[in-house]
Amino acid sequence: MNTLEVKVKHSIKTFDDFYKVAKKQFYDYEKIEGINNWKEYDFSIDCSEDQMKFKDMLQVRFIEELTEASAALLNNEPDHFWEEITDSLNFFISSYVMLDIDRNSLPNPEKYLSKKDKRFIPSFEEYSIKSYKLVHDVGNLCNLLKNRPWAQSNYLVSLIDFNERFEELWIDFWKYLGWLGIDKEVLFDLFERKVLVNAWRIKTGY
Secondary structure (H helix, E strand, O other): OOOOOOOOOOOOOOHHHHHHHHHHHHHHHHHHOOOOOHHHOOOOOOOHHHHHHHHHHHHHHHHHHHHHHHHHHHOOOHHHHHHHHHHHHHHHHHHHHHOOOOHHHOOOHHHOOOOOOOOOOOOHHHHHHHHHHHHHHHHHHHOOOOOOOOOOOOOOOOHHHHHHHHHHHHHHHHHHHHHOOOOHHHHHHHHHHHHHHHHHHHHHOO
């Protein structure tokens, strides 16, 4: 099953709905990955294991989806391109859910999105330039996380720098979606489709 095959209920109407659905999906997947109740999990950005988990969400999963989107461009697969963009959105928003960040403490995404649907398929070169800013943001953010499971010293994270760089990534990602011509309604539709597909995968053990 893919996102084009599901029947959307249009249940996501606001960014509060969006973030609520994103949280539930994150918690459901964490159960599969071994954390039965994320709300009771004592996540710490200073802990080496949790730093690796956070890095995996952004440096591995998020960046991988951006790369798969670029591959879809090279293969002239527009539907696949939007699928991968939505996957990148999933992992991006999961990193904020992971830290239990209040969405309202961050700039409103709507101010950066397109005012109406103006989606287009960029060239590989255009996409590479725009998406690398996100790669840079992620690397710059994760470079603050110095702890490793094998290291004998523990370094506290500079929360001022971390929060500043995390907010920069937040803003740049929504600007990037706006550059792609995505408006609020399209965003909610793409995300809901992916959530429904993921719910089906969880239910069927895909």
